[in-house]
Amino acid sequence: MKAFVLRSYGSPLRLTDVDRPVPGDGEVLVRVRATSVQPYDWHFMRGEPYVARLMPGGPGLLTPPFGILGADVAGEVEAVGAGVTEFGPGDEVYAMPKQGGFAQYVCVPESELARKPANLSFEEAAAVPMAANTALIALRDQGRVQPGQKVLVNGASGGVGTFAVQLAKAFGARVTGVCSARNVDMVWSIGADEVIDYTKEDFTRNGQRYDLLVDIAGSRPASACRRVLARKGILVLVGGPAGRWLQPVGHVVAALAAAPFVSQRTVLADVVRCTENKRNLATLTELIEAGAVHPVIDRSYPFEELPAAVRYQEAGHVPGKVVIAV
Missing domain, CATH: 3.40.50.720 (NAD(P)-binding Rossmann-like Domain)
Structure with missing residues (x-):
């Protein structure tokens, strides 16, 4: 599969051929249809602020903790691992896996996956998590x-x-x-x-x-x-x-x-350490399907232009979200 890989802090994201992940017990393999970029991603790309490298859950001290960034995912279930009962191939889902979204496939624990709001496109859904x-x-x-x-x-x-x-x-x-x-x-x-x-x-x-x-x-x-x-x-x-x-x-x-x-x-408000992502996404789905909430999208980029989307986001003052069609 294709994925944008980060080799070291400050280095560019490289579109690379990598092995497609295999879902383990309790995991779901998602064919990513859309993702989004946000400050969380470029902080990890830069390893900044430097003080955060010393903090639990922050960037690694010398090297990035994730090779593939991307904390928002919307797509379709491709396959499921042993013990998965809630989802099956073809289901439309979204999640906040904290890493792995800048790729064509990602494995997400069933415990963190939710059904995509029916009234949103994949790109709109990727703006949410x-x-x-x-x-x-x-x-x-x-x-x-x-x-x-x-x-x-x-x-x-x-x-x-x-x-x-x-x-x-x-x-x-x-x-x-x-x-x-x-x-x-x-x-x-x-x-x-x-x-x-x-x-x-x-x-x-x-x-x-x-x-x-x-x-x-x-x-x-x-x-x-x-x-x-x-x-x-x-x-x-x-x-x-x-x-x-x-x-x-x-x-x-x-x-x-x-x-x-x-x-x-x-x-x-510490979303990175939140343990209720699935429940929260279910709540958001209800509000979105009821018409009370809708994502605001500033720009959409094709997958191949993801680095340009990151640069645009990093420049600041983006109204709403920047999303990527994968």
């Missing part, structure tokens, strides 16, 4: 969002942000999205009740108060974000500014370190 799962964890699990609450999403136009706006609305919240001027209309279109153009207004100084702030962009210090939270509000950290040595780890660590000394709760 990591970004939407992150937004779901941020709002439902860590943010404990409730109907009628006021929610602010900082970074509302990106992959996670577009899902966060829609999910918050689906959960009955009143949502304010923060984005750049060129994405204001798009954020309005996905259901935001208010949109703040950060080039014209600092959301931390507008006098508003929110019950929940989902901070994806990390563009303001946590201390400034807490200024707009209600006394018992919750600040959910998702990301932060990219950097070679420390960021966004430094931004997150600094915010969490101050958490015990303030009245508001500060938490991290």
Whole structure:
């Protein structure tokens, strides 16, 4: 099969012939029809920030932990391993395997695989797993969002942000999205009740108060974000500014370190260590099929142009998701 292989940090992805994987016990072999690219991928490609190489679940110290990246997969079941009972050849599925999606085939544990939303194409479905799962964890699990609450999403136009706006609305919240001027209309279109153009207004100084702030962009210090939270509000950290040595780890660590000394709760939405991917994808499927949530796709690339898609994503400020047809 064909796969894009990463040999070392900073090296280009190479389209290579590799052996097709064989599903083991409890595994499902998926013929990948689409995948997506996201910051998670290029952080691993660069091995950055360097401090993350010392952390469990981060890039390896000297060499990449994965030869084939790609954390979003949508496709068809090709074969199943011993003990698999839920899926069979031909089933349309999607998953967040954390690695292996930049290939024509990937093995995924049955325990992490879900049926693809019937109303989405493979490319649309590939935009969902990591970004939407992150937004779901941020709002439902860590943010404990409730109907009628006021929610602010900082970074509302990106992959996670577009899902966060829609999910918050689906959960009955009143949502304010923060984005750049060129994405204001798009954020309005996905259901935001208010949109703040950060080039014209600092959301931390507008006098508003929110019950929940989902901070994806990390563009303001946590201390400034807490200024707009209600006394018992919750600040959910998702990301932060990219950097070679420390960021966004430094931004997150600094915010969490101050958490015990303030009245508001500060938490991290950690999708990488989530053990409920299958359940979360099932929840997302229900919301998508009900019409409450839909992926926003900026660009689609053919498989052969995957490195170009990664470069485009890495340049930043992508509205929605970048997907790859395999």
